[in-house]
Amino acid sequence: MSTTRGTTMKLLHICASPRLEGSNTLKVSSAVIDGLAERVPDLEVETIDLFQGDLPAMAGDNIEAKYTLMMNQPIDRAHTESWKQIEHEIERFRSADAYVVTAPIWNFGIPYTLKYYIDCIVQPGYMFRYNEQGYPVPLVHGKKMVVSLSSGGDYSDASPMHALNFNEPYLRAIFGFIGITDVTFVNAFAMDVGPDIRSASLDGALADARRVAEDDGWLELAATTAA
Template identity: 35%
Template sequence: MAGERVLHIIGSPRGLRSRSTRVSRRLLARLGVSAEELDLHATDLPALDAAAIEGRYALVEGREVDPIVCDRWRRVRDTIEHFLSFDTVLFSVPMWNFGVPWRLKQYIDIITQPDLMFNVDGNGVTGLAGGRRAILVCSGALDIRPEEPGEEMDFQTSYMKAWLGFIGITDVRIVQVRPTYGTPARVEEAMDIAFQEVDALAESLLRAPRV
């Protein structure tokens, strides 16, 4: 991963208490890379309100748009270009009510724009973020990882994989941190397993060349 630009998107507002963030930072340390961190709960994201959405249609149609709305869409484009400027994107994703935190969903809604993050033509949808790698560190109170009872309730990992595929990212590595609720011994065991998984992931990423 030498020379790659890495973005670490933090979906939890809990700071150092976030288990997904702790595991992600362990991975970065093992990789020996310096990542840019984007703490979504401390970031001023452009709002997609009614004025912004109507302004988008007006811009596409070539109609006059309020300067404030134009500035908001400039910020949207800047946010998309920032995301696309990285080779690898690491997501720290806690599970909230079987899905992703609202602030992460807001970020995804902002950057998933036609002609900027994906194209649609007669052949279907083409994601414009291809050639990048994504790493998902997904934590959750319940141990509902694949092949475990309750896996059908995991709309966190499945949603992130589906969205990444939609924008063209198919090289997706996943580390599960589960369960994060229970006895102290059970939770620490889950953390130890996650640390072992990211250590192994780091070794494989450092060993294998990008293709």
Template identity: 50%
Template sequence: MLVTRRLLHLIATPRGLASNTGRISSVLLEALHDRYDDLEVQALDLFSADLPAVAGTNIKSKYALMTGQALDDEARSSWREIERTIETFLAADLYLVTAPMWNFGVPYALKYYIDAIIQPGYLFEYDEDGQPRGMVHDRRMVCVTSRGGDYSQGPMMQFDFLESYLRAIFGFVGIADITFFNVQPMDVTSELRRSASRAAIRDVRSWVAQGAWDGSPTEVSDLLPADVKPQVIVE
């Protein structure tokens, strides 16, 4: 029986697939479609999406639910928008994040989306000792990012909060199998920009051709020594 691979493409650049980041993601998606006939892609443009509020009524509802309180009809209707956003995320088993570096970190639209979906009881939970445990398992993620400068080496490495944050926050909810393609530098000279783009295109095509998504996803337990209990889940 054919099992459909469901990929959610989170587009976190205001220029969409016409951006430097988006063009590399388009090459990656084309290669994935060529390799996997069963791939279904749902794109979510975070700069144009009508995302639910993470303040006001929904903040009150979040803490009410955490303490076991019932929601009234108005609060339940508003919170349902949060749940629908979470359901769309959980319906996928593969993720592509397209995100440029903004001021060393993630674009605000992506941060807003993350704040909307990562809710206790939905993407993570607390055990009897009060330790958080991720609830999102058997998933894979690939992140295509672009940076104006080169943050891959030297003193600039310390300012790369984009990759470290995405690994931490999605690892926290249980996604351990995360691959990054960081296109850099893109704002220096046209020659360096073209070279970085060519290298990224070569790398993503090679990665897909090698069957990176052919087997089972890497699990958190595969990343930790046998005697370590995976509580806060970070690769």
């Protein structure tokens, strides 16, 4: 297994699971991160625990600032201090080279804290802009993302429940909207179906996580960030 030395790759782990030791989703994302740490010795990992931290509200001064930006107008001075909290989260996201998102399926979609976070950071002029024709133009490029996804039921391609997995298509759409199209999902489905199925599914997901970490694309990304 090859590694790259003398480089630093900044990885942002966005954790949307309220469980810690008992989280199947977190086990899978941890396997990805551990595997990357073996390949990129100077990997820098920052974790945003969405169930523990306080995100700025998209209401009050901040919602007024958002709509001001959407009209291509400067932010009112009265809203500047509040908006700086939004800009801090945006900068924390944009400064990363790659992302691991821990996102279990809740009621067919993503946990509410992850949606809250996305609504906080996906802002015009920072993550995307509109061109002269009014079409959105993504502003985030050259990034990689891995999403660790687990679910109680079976949402695999062969399952009749597959169409109810709105987690993956939404995350691909919103992050693709801002320019992140290199997105890999590592799925641990059917965690509540039965012990044998659960064990086999989790083992398969952990094996997939290790394979994802071994992809040479990470070395290419690390080399690019060091250039």
